[in-house]
Amino acid sequence: MKLDHIVYFTNDEINEVVNEQHAKGNCAAAGGRHENWGTANALLYTDNAYIEWLTVEEEGKARAAAADQPLIAQYFHDRQYGDGWATVCFSVPDIEQWKEELDNKGFTTTDVLPAARRTADGKVLRWKMLFIEQSVSGELPYPFFIEWEESEAERMERLEKNGARTAVHRQRRISECVFHVEDPLRETGEWAVLLSQKAGDDHDIRIGDVVFRFIEKQAAAQRLAEIHFSSNG
Numbered sequence: 307m308k309l310d311h312i313v314y315f316t317n318d319e320i321n322e323v324v325n326e327q328h329a330k331g332n333c334a335a336a337g338g339r340h341e342n343w344g345t346a347n348a349l350l351y352t353d354n355a356y357i358e359w360l361t362v363e364e365e366g367k368a369r370a371a372a373a374d375q376p377l378i379a380q381y382f383h384d385r386q387y388g389d390g391w392a393t394v395c396f397s398v399p400d401i402e403q404w405k406e407e408l409d410n411k412g413f414t415t416t417d418v419l420p421a422a423r424r425t426a427d428g429k430v431l432r433w434k435m436l437f438i439e440q441s442v443s444g445e446l447p448y449p450f451f452i453e454w455e456e457s458e459a460e461r462m463e464r465l466e467k468n469g470a471r472t473a474v475h476r477q478r479r480i481s482e483c484v485f486h487v488e489d490p491l492r493e494t495g496e497w498a499v500l501l502s503q504k505a506g507d508d509h510d511i512r513i514g515d516v517v518f519r520f521i522e523k524q525a526a527a528q529r530l531a532e533i534h535f536s537s538n539g
Contacts, residue, residue, distance in 0.1 A: 352478050387529075397454065
């Protein structure tokens with residue numbers, strides 16, 4: 307298991323997101339469209355994971371998809387808070403086996419959901435997703451999980467060929483994700499069980515080279531609040 311990507315909800319159009327990130331010196335790019343969901347994204351890769359800006363392009367289609375797609379349901383719920391960080395996603399090598407493990411731990415999971423995105427050059431990328439069943443609210447959402455149709459090596463080769471992940475992108479990595487919650491001890495414990503990890507003394511969990519930290523702070527909703535980077539150079 308590793309951190310795959312971090313989701314940021316936005317009401318902006320994708321080209322606006324890309325232009326804004328370029329103005330900040332970040333080499334983001336349009337990712338493509340989720341044709342079955344009415345959504346689109348922009349992506350910014352780092353050495354160890356990527357950031358996804360997710361927006362709705364077709365309101366009716368997206369609202370229909372939200373009935374079965376928890377991430378889109380959260381998008382519509384979180385609109386009241388404005389643009390902001392949403393949640394994190396972990397990649398796993400065998401999502402069916404991971405679903406069985408989570409079910410055996412007592413978590414109620416969704417079906418494994420097929421997903422696809424059409425890139426600007428017309429290529430269709432496919433993957434599978436898994437969520438923990440959870441009512442959308444101001445409570446902290448659990449992370450979700452992904453298994454790519456491509457192997458990791460194939461993905462990296464494709465991203466390097468199309469310029470989405472270059473030497474510039476590999477110069478920094480995501481080092482820490484900070485969540486603002488009401489009860490850090492409880493959230494750390496729940497995530498530790500969910501992810502089969504040991505909880506740290508500072509209400510944190512480490513997955514690979516990324517620390518996930520839970521801090522007590524009152525907010526409109528318990529959500530991912532900060533992303534920290536480190537340099538490879």
